[in-house]
Amino acid sequence: MGYAEVSLFGDQGKQTVNLMKSIKSLNEFVIKFANVNGTGSASANNMFAKAIFRMGIPVSPKNIFPSNIQGLPTWYEVRVSEKGYLGRRGGVDIVLSVNPQSMPDDVADVLPGGYFIYDSTKPLDLRLVRDDVNYIGIPLTEMCAREYKDPRQRLLFKNVIYIGALAALLDIEFAVLTDLVRSQFKGKEKLIAPNIGALELGHRYVSANFECPLGIRVERRDCVGDSILIDGNAAAALGSIYAGATVAAWYPITPSTSVVDAFERYAKRLRIDPGTGKKNFAIVQAEDELSAMGMVIGASWNGARAFTATSGPGISLMSEFLGLAYFAEVPAVLFDIQRSGPSTGMPTRTQQSDVLAAAYASHGDTKHVLLFPSDPKECFDLAIEAYDLAETLQTPVIVMSDLDLGMNDNMSPPFQWDPSRKYKRGKVLNTEQLDAMERFGRYRDVDGDGICYRTIPGTHPSKGAFFTRGSSRDEWAIYTEDGDKYADNMKRLLLKWETAKNHVPAPELREANHATDIGIIYFGTSAEATHEALDYLANEGIYCDALRIKAFPFCNMVNDFIAEHEQVFVIEQNRDAQMRSLLLIECDAPPGKLLKILEFNGMPITAGKIRSEIKRQLPGPAQVTPLRKKTES
Amino acid sequence: MSYFKPAFRHPAAPTNSLGYHEDDYEGSLSTLCAGCGHDSVSGAIVRACFELSLEPHRIAKISGIGCSSKTPTYFLGNSHGFNSVHGRMPSVATGANLANRDLTYIGVSGDGDTASIGMGQFAHLVRRNLNIVYIVENNGCYGLTKGQDSATSDVGSHSKKGDPNPFESIDLCAVALQLGADFVARSFSGDKEQLVPLIKAAISHPGFAFLDVVSPCVTFNNNQGSTKSYEFVREHMEATGTVDFVPMHQEITTRYEEGASQEVCLHDGSVIHLRKGNNEYNLRDRQAAMGAIEQHKAEGQILTGLLYMDPDSLDLHSVVDTSDRPLNSLTEEELCPSLQALDNINESLR
Numbered sequence: 001m002g003y004a005e006v007s008l009f010g011d012q013g014k015q016t017v018n019l020m021k022s023i024k025s026l027n028e029f030v031i032k033f034a035n036v037n038g039t040g041s042a043s044a045n046n047m048f049a050k051a052i053f054r055m056g057i058p059v060s061p062k063n064i065f066p067s068n069i070q071g072l073p074t075w076y077e078v079r080v081s082e083k084g085y086l087g088r089r090g091g092v093d094i095v096l097s098v099n100p101q102s103m104p105d106d107v108a109d110v111l112p113g114g115y116f117i118y119d120s121t122k123p124l125d126l127r128l129v130r131d132d133v134n135y136i137g138i139p140l141t142e143m144c145a146r147e148y149k150d151p152r153q154r155l156l157f158k159n160v161i162y163i164g165a166l167a168a169l170l171d172i173e174f175a176v177l178t179d180l181v182r183s184q185f186k187g188k189e190k191l192i193a194p195n196i197g198a199l200e201l202g203h204r205y206v207s208a209n210f211e212c213p214l215g216i217r218v219e220r221r222d223c224v225g226d227s228i229l230i231d232g233n234a235a236a237a238l239g240s241i242y243a244g245a246t247v248a249a250w251y252p253i254t255p256s257t258s259v260v261d262a263f264e265r266y267a268k269r270l271r272i273d274p275g276t277g278k279k280n281f282a283i284v285q286a287e288d289e290l291s292a293m294g295m296v297i298g299a300s301w302n303g304a305r306a307f308t309a310t311s312g313p314g315i316s317l318m319s320e321f322l323g324l325a326y327f328a329e330v331p332a333v334l335f336d337i338q339r340s341g342p343s344t345g346m347p348t349r350t351q352q353s354d355v356l357a358a359a360y361a362s363h364g365d366t367k368h369v370l371l372f373p374s375d376p377k378e379c380f381d382l383a384i385e386a387y388d389l390a391e392t393l394q395t396p397v398i399v400m401s402d403l404d405l406g407m408n409d410n411m412s413p414p415f416q417w418d419p420s421r422k423y424k425r426g427k428v429l430n431t432e433q434l435d436a437m438e439r440f441g442r443y444r445d446v447d448g449d450g451i452c453y454r455t456i457p458g459t460h461p462s463k464g465a466f467f468t469r470g471s472s473r474d475e476w477a478i479y480t481e482d483g484d485k486y487a488d489n490m491k492r493l494l495l496k497w498e499t500a501k502n503h504v505p506a507p508e509l510r511e512a513n514h515a516t517d518i519g520i521i522y523f524g525t526s527a528e529a530t531h532e533a534l535d536y537l538a539n540e541g542i543y544c545d546a547l548r549i550k551a552f553p554f555c556n557m558v559n560d561f562i563a564e565h566e567q568v569f570v571i572e573q574n575r576d577a578q579m580r581s582l583l584l585i586e587c588d589a590p591p592g593k594l595l596k597i598l599e600f601n602g603m604p605i606t607a608g609k610i611r612s613e614i615k616r617q618l619p620g621p622a623q624v625t626p627l628r629k630k631t632e633s
Numbered sequence: 634m635s636y637f638k639p640a641f642r643h644p645a646a647p648t649n650s651l652g653y654h655e656d657d658y659e660g661s662l663s664t665l666c667a668g669c670g671h672d673s674v675s676g677a678i679v680r681a682c683f684e685l686s687l688e689p690h691r692i693a694k695i696s697g698i699g700c701s702s703k704t705p706t707y708f709l710g711n712s713h714g715f716n717s718v719h720g721r722m723p724s725v726a727t728g729a730n731l732a733n734r735d736l737t738y739i740g741v742s743g744d745g746d747t748a749s750i751g752m753g754q755f756a757h758l759v760r761r762n763l764n765i766v767y768i769v770e771n772n773g774c775y776g777l778t779k780g781q782d783s784a785t786s787d788v789g790s791h792s793k794k795g796d797p798n799p800f801e802s803i804d805l806c807a808v809a810l811q812l813g814a815d816f817v818a819r820s821f822s823g824d825k826e827q828l829v830p831l832i833k834a835a836i837s838h839p840g841f842a843f844l845d846v847v848s849p850c851v852t853f854n855n856n857q858g859s860t861k862s863y864e865f866v867r868e869h870m871e872a873t874g875t876v877d878f879v880p881m882h883q884e885i886t887t888r889y890e891e892g893a894s895q896e897v898c899l900h901d902g903s904v905i906h907l908r909k910g911n912n913e914y915n916l917r918d919r920q921a922a923m924g925a926i927e928q929h930k931a932e933g934q935i936l937t938g939l940l941y942m943d944p945d946s947l948d949l950h951s952v953v954d955t956s957d958r959p960l961n962s963l964t965e966e967e968l969c970p971s972l973q974a975l976d977n978i979n980e981s982l983r
Contacts, residue, residue, distance in 0.1 A: 247731045247732055279954055284953070293724070300728070301725070417975050458691050
């Protein structure tokens with residue numbers, strides 16, 4: 001008989017949990033918290049992840065939440081990996097369940113030999129008992145009822161109690177947790193003691209009743225270096241602060257809302273004029289995404305650095321304006337925190353499904369510069385890059401993040417800033433330069449790179465004023481319906497697009513240790529899972545070169561990579577293989593060569609999926625001996 | 634129709650205090666239909682800016698799409714212009730104004746651009762009290778697409794196509810008042826005497842200033858049976874009073890009899906005098922203004938002139954408390970926090 005039965009019928013002294021064939025693991029496991037949303041569980045669960053992180057062990061927490069305010073099931077999955085694998089693994093070793101609503105599914109989730117920790121105030125439904133799972137009952141509700149009078153406290157401290165219990169079960173250093181509580185409630189000192197009290201309560205209970213630690217446990221390591229733990233949206237916001245963005249216009253939409261929230265938070269700290277106390281920034285919550293985009297365009301036209309943040313439905317609404325900005329050549333920075341579409345889709349689940357919509361947003365011939373960050377540091381760096389690119393190229397730049405990166409704490413290298421770095425404001429003429437000119441022509445390609453000189457309104461009393469419009473115009477910015485002039489301008493925009501290839505960040509190449517003709521193209525939040533899959537495959541003798549795309553337009557390196565490999569897997573998180581389509585359109589690649597690896601169920605792609613898909617799709621012999629010589633070109 | 638604009642200027646043409654001639658404020662030749670009301674509005678804008686001695690390059694003119702929105706090409710040729718997206722001028726103007734609070738913003742729109750496709754943006758622009766002069770050149774129809782009724786077309790009014798409009802019209806002045814606009818006026822493109830001082834007052838107003846200018850479409854809506862024709866408007870318009878605008882630093886030359894006019898003093902020292910007409914109510918009484926509009930409408934009249942004004946208006950910048958200096962003039966040193974600040978943030982995330 002397993003432990004399960006014992007715990008079902010009350011506590012009978014100190015129990016040894018690992019009676020059956022239990023999972024034994026040190027610093028490598030997945031734990032999933034099953035909570036009710038709106039109960040404050042996410043911050044407690046985050047404390048758990050951060051404690052492991054502070055013990056020097058890499059973690060990857062993912063909040064899997066419903067589109068709802070209160071009462072529906074919500075989950076928080078934390079992968080702990082000493083090896084540094086931060087992608088979603090799949091499979092759950094430990095479930096901590098405090099939500100009866102989702103309990104059947106949560107029990108089913110546990111891997112054989114795993115643990116199911118639950119609130120044992122009410123007896124467990126016998127139908128939920130599996131004989132290959134260890135059950136650990138903690139009477140959380142009962143403990144809270146005994147300890148706290150205020151119903152809200154009972155709700156909140158339940159979360160803290162189970163974190164204390166986990167500390168004992170998994171051997172988390174208790175002092176790390178108490179330090180976290182102290183820093184979290186800095187300034188609200190009254191809350192520190194009760195929170196530590198709740199942690200102790202949980203710790204004491206399991207220490208007294210169960211043999212601790214379990215077979216799955218943690219131990220201090222030195223594997224995180226100087227990394228930080230932060231969500232990508234806050235990182236993008238901070239990048240915008242350092243990049244000098246002053247105008248933010250937005251419309252609330254999950255999962256992008258926290259970009260502007262974080263921008264406001266940082267700006268209130270870092271952007272208040274020391275003399276007057278006034279704001280060196282302006283944030284406007286617009287009436288819709290159309291308006292948000294219009295404001296960004298207006299501000300950028302007038303020489304401020306401006307941005308908006310949105311998600312798929314917002315991209316649809318902003319499309320007309322994006323076409324205007326492309327054609328009228330007005331800089332704009334947009335953060336697209338992608339979620340599952342189409343339509344409202346699954347608004348609180350992740351996807352990379354706006355690739356095509358963003359790349360070609362708007363009617364007519366349009367193309368937009370896209371950047372693909374894959375961790376918070378890149379959200380910060382590419383945010384800064386986005387403003388430089390938008391002004392250099394005088395066109396919209398869309399940073400393509402997603403819910404997984406944007407809303408979850410991700411482990412990341414620390415942010416860096418070079419104080420000698422200067423903003424690239426692009427070709428903007430000042431008064432002296434205008435004075436020296438005979439006649440200013442807004443759309444004259446003086447330098448032959450497709451990028452023309454612009455002026456900011458109000459610069460010069462008699463020179464430099466021009467009319468910005470979405471209608472066709474000649475190089476002097478005068479309205480024209482002359483087809484040849486229109487076509488010349490469209491060709492120049494294409495030349496500018498070619499120039500952009502020299503400005504956007506180059507892809508990142510990871511070459512296999514052995515020569516191989518298998519290539520992998522991936523981007524954004526598929527990165528961690530891909531890297532892990534590459535390790536597994538290499539262990540099995542399958543070697544792949546991997547190219548991580550960081551920007552659209554694709555530079556020549558992407559073309560070369562496709563040409564140099566026999567099969568190229570394109571890994572992405574959408575149904576229609578949108579990046580693959582984009583590569584086919586823009587790179588002249590033979591369609592048969594580009595193979596799809598897709599995940600679109602709203603959960604981040606896993607290494608296991610990538611690995612099995614590659615093995616499934618590889619032609620027979622290549623699976624074992626992919627050692628044909630690389631064709632040199 | 635003329636297709637050439639002579640460069641000739643009368644040697645005795647007067648200059649304003651900056652030394653500009655009135656034609657320095659003109660734009661390129663209009664391509665609108667001969668007799669279009671919009672051209673008169675353009676002319677009134679030129680006159681107002683000239684008389685106010687505004688620096689042309691410190692004015693930004695922004696529009697949406699439509700006949701009216703084409704007009705910024707035809708005035709203020711030395712000013713920056715932005716002909717944006719249909720119904721979206723308010724958002725572009727908002728962004729522009731946020732970036733540089735020191736320019737004068739003139740937004741030009743039409744009844745389709747504002748009362749239909751742009752109704753949402755218009756409403757929220759009013760709410761935000763952006764410091765802009767918002768002029769609707771209101772002809773009750775869609776000119777560029779050949780004469781469909783617009784949302785400001787009165788019930789029963791019929792355009793050249795002949796069918797009476799079955800739907801209730803939107804009165805943009807009433808909407809603006811209801812949404813909290815602090816400067817609301819209505820005028821007629823055919824009444825430059827009234828329009829020019831109203832535009833000058835609107836420019837000087839510190840927040841959102843709304844001007845609904847009935848501006849007949851000579852091609853599609855100037856026929857018998859239309860309530861937006863020259864003839865109908867001339868016969869049915871009634872003014873709240875005659876408006877005089879006296880800019881700051883200018884001596885008052887007209888003598889106003891005690892009790893015969895209302896005065897509104899602006900914070901920059903300018904004064905608006907409203908000489909009393911037949912329609913007396915306190916200009917600072919929003920409800921009275923609403924009542925007067927409704928009453929005239931019920932009587933088949935069009936009430937014009939300055940309808941409502943609150944000179945203590947606080948614009949968007951005041952509300953969100955932005956820097957007194959234009960945001961677009963802040964330097965890298967002022968905008969970019971220190972490396973130390975970033976290191977501290979990194980540390981807090983460990």
